[in-house]
Amino acid sequence: MHMETTSEHGEMGNLLLFSAMHMAETTSSLAHGAVTLLGSALLALEGLLESLKMVGYLSMHVLLRGKEHLCRGLVSVLEGCGIAVSLVVYFTNTVVNFALIATQNIYLAAVGVWQTVSSPLQKALELTLTFFTFLYSSLVGTSAFLWSPCKLLLDFLASLVHMFISIFILNIYGLLLTVTIALMTTAYLNPRLSRQAAVHILVYMNSFHALRRLYETLWLRFTVLWRTPRSLHRNMQHLQRRFRHVYLRERIFWQQLSILRLVLRTVLQIDNANRGRGDGDTREERRDPPDGRAGDGAHQELQDLPSSSSDGSLRTSPSSSLGKDGKLLPAESLLTLLKEQEERKKCVICQDCTKTVVLLPCRHLCLCRDCTNILLRQPIYQQNCPLCRQMILNTMDVYL
Numbered sequence: 001m002h003m004e005t006t007s008e009h010g011e012m013g014n015l016l017l018f019s020a021m022h023m024a025e026t027t028s029s030l031a032h033g034a035v036t037l038l039g040s041a042l043l044a045l046e047g048l049l050e051s052l053k054m055v056g057y058l059s060m061h062v063l064l065r066g067k068e069h070l071c072r073g074l075v076s077v078l079e080g081c082g083i084a085v086s087l088v089v090y091f092t093n094t095v096v097n098f099a100l101i102a103t104q105n106i107y108l109a110a111v112g113v114w115q116t117v118s119s120p121l122q123k124a125l126e127l128t129l130t131f132f133t134f135l136y137s138s139l140v141g142t143s144a145f146l147w148s149p150c151k152l153l154l155d156f157l158a159s160l161v162h163m164f165i166s167i168f169i170l171n172i173y174g175l176l177l178t179v180t181i182a183l184m185t186t187a188y189l190n191p192r193l194s195r196q197a198a199v200h201i202l203v204y205m206n207s208f209h210a211l212r213r214l215y216e217t218l219w220l221r222f223t224v225l226w227r228t229p230r231s232l233h234r235n236m237q238h239l240q241r242r243f244r245h246v247y248l249r250e251r252i253f254w255q256q257l258s259i260l261r262l263v264l265r266t267v268l269q270i271d272n273a274n275r276g277r278g279d280g281d282t283r284e285e286r287r288d289p290p291d292g293r294a295g296d297g298a299h300q301e302l303q304d305l306p307s308s309s310s311d312g313s314l315r316t317s318p319s320s321s322l323g324k325d326g327k328l329l330p331a332e333s334l335l336t337l338l339k340e341q342e343e344r345k346k347c348v349i350c351q352d353c354t355k356t357v358v359l360l361p362c363r364h365l366c367l368c369r370d371c372t373n374i375l376l377r378q379p380i381y382q383q384n385c386p387l388c389r390q391m392i393l394n395t396m397d398v399y400l
Contacts, residue, residue: 259338349375349386353371354368355368357398358398359372359385360395361394364385364388
């Protein structure tokens, strides 16, 4: 009995263990199916997103290409309109010239007809003027004949006035002149008497304090007024020299600052380029050909730098900028780069101001504002870009 009970208990445990294993296997299969279904759903969602991404890229590309073609078509239409307008203006100018020439010919013909018609009138006018001239000469002769007695009467009155003046006025002046000559003769023959008279007069004048103070005040005012313009002129010249000196110092200072800034920028760019090329040279040193052409890249880049298109005298020859080893001297190369950079900033017409105007539609930055205004005031068929000779439709100011 005991053994049968033990065997029944063992069968029950095996049955429970089998059922638990079967349930665990079923649960794991269900979980595996759910995970597989979720992974397939995620893969489907990823494919859908990739397809949407490709559709977005394709639509953006189509829109950009359409916009570019639309802009090109619009530019072509505008160019055609500009050409048509220029042709219309040329035709209008030709018609106006023909009209002016025809007007001039009509005017010359009218003048000829008028001269032909007005010649009798001119003869009559000349006869009338001759008659009036004869009448005027007759009147002048009559007036001269009548003026002679009046002139004699006026001469008689003038002689009477002259006699009165010579008797009653000129004798007083003669008396004064005689007294003056007598006094001068006395002073010359007796100088002691003249000195004593002068001393007495000065003592008499100095006895009056008011006169002496007035004389001193007048003399002081005269000296001050005499010295003031000179002192003002001297101070103004000194002040102008000071201002000019300060202006020159300030200009030199700003020029040195700009040169130092350009030098530092160029040195930093060359240094960064040398560092970048240094890493590449160490890695590719074994790949260079044995003739040494790869080592000349830096020198070739320095020699291929763009030069000024406006002033050829600022370009330095390779023989003057090379040393004994065939390398560029740093100071001369930097100075050349700075000069070329400054010259590239200048206007191609005046060579004085900085380029600040972009010409459209050619997009050339080559003129300053003053030269652009002068160019736009020219006739429309002369409003062309000085570099590509394309017509200027619009301008845009830029500030570098």
